[in-house]
Amino acid sequence: MALVTTAEVCDANSQLIASGDLRALQPIFQIYGRRQVFSGQIVTIKVFEDNVYIRELLEEKGNGRVLVVDGGGSLRCAILGGNPVVQAQNNGWAGIVVNGCIRDVDEINGCDIGVRALASHPMKANKKRTGEKHVPITIAGTRIRDGEWLYADTDGILVAPNELSVWEACIDVASVLASKRISANHEALKLELRILNQMSIYCSPRKPFNRWTDSKPLVSGLVYTMILLAVISFWAAKKLDKVRFNGEYGISKRGISNS
Ligand SMILES: O=C([O-])CC(=O)C(=O)O
Numbered sequence: 427m428a429l430v431t432t433a434e435v436c437d438a439n440s441q442l443i444a445s446g447d448l449r450a451l452q453p454i455f456q457i458y459g460r461r462q463v464f465s466g467q468i469v470t471i472k473v474f475e476d477n478v479y480i481r482e483l484l485e486e487k488g489n490g491r492v493l494v495v496d497g498g499g500s501l502r503c504a505i506l507g508g509n510p511v512v513q514a515q516n517n518g519w520a521g522i523v524v525n526g527c528i529r530d531v532d533e534i535n536g537c538d539i540g541v542r543a544l545a546s547h548p549m550k551a552n553k554k555r556t557g558e559k560h561v562p563i564t565i566a567g568t569r570i571r572d573g574e575w576l577y578a579d580t581d582g583i584l585v586a587p588n589e590l591s592v593w594e595a596c597i598d599v600a601s602v603l604a605s606k607r608i609s610a611n612h613e614a615l616k617l618e619l620r621i622l623n624q625m626s627i628y629c630s631p632r633k634p635f636n637r638w639t640d641s642k643p644l645v646s647g648l649v650y651t652m653i654l655l656a657v658i659s660f661w662a663a664k665k666l667d668k669v670r671f672n673g674e675y676g677i678s679k680r681g682i683s684n685s
């Protein structure tokens with residue numbers, strides 16, 4: 427998805443925006459961390475001036491996910507510091523979005539991870555172990571659910587219910603180029619650039635797996651194979667029967683032998 431900017435995704439998906447599926451967070455966040463562009467599946471957490479649960483989540487393997495923290499917008503202390511961010515980077519988290527404050531900004535800016543927060547604050551948070559993990563949250567005017575997808579770049583932050591995919595677009599580029607059978611290199615390059623510019627048009631939520639329609643080809647393939655095998659075995663049995671019968675009665679292609 428990094429091939430396409432958040433602005434291009436918005437331009438090409440007005441229907442998803444109108445339906446409320448594609449949402450942009452209000453632009454209230456500062457950019458921290460070395461990764462300015464990041465995306466991933468969302469893990470939500472709701473806390474208030476307490477950071478124990480945040481640290482616990484970032485101790486888990488990230489697998490490219492993004493932690494989105496509803497810190498209630500508090501500007502009275504930092505709920506994220508350098509230590510958990512280094513850990514998140516080492517554990518493979520793609521990013522952390524904090525509706526609250528962070529501290530150890532220089533350390534965080536050295537980490538290979540994307541971090542967004544309202545501001546920095548020198549005071550640390552409570553350690554009372556309060557909050558809720560994996561609950562729906564509302565930050566920056568946007569309702570966000572655990573398991574949705576987040577896309578961040580220097581223009582802003584988008585949230586979608588499913589992973590946005592350019593897979594279809596890549597197939598399209600290949601098939602259009604093949605069908606045009608372009609020989610001159612510059613023509614091919616021109617067309618490729620035009621198609622790449624249009625790529626976001628094909629950005630669509632990846633379809634969820636449908637147990638029936640997605641397995642239909644496999645099921646019908648199996649049925650056809652079984653019918654074919656049945657016909658072949660029937661034919662073979664008949665043939666074998668005939669050979670056996672002919673053998674028993676001494677019938678050959680040339681006629682009945684006396685021996
Ligand atoms: O101790 C804290 O709450 C925040 C902090 O600075 C860190 O984790 O590095």
Ligand SMILES: [Mg+2]
Nearest residue numbers: 507508509530
């Ligand atoms: Mg610290």
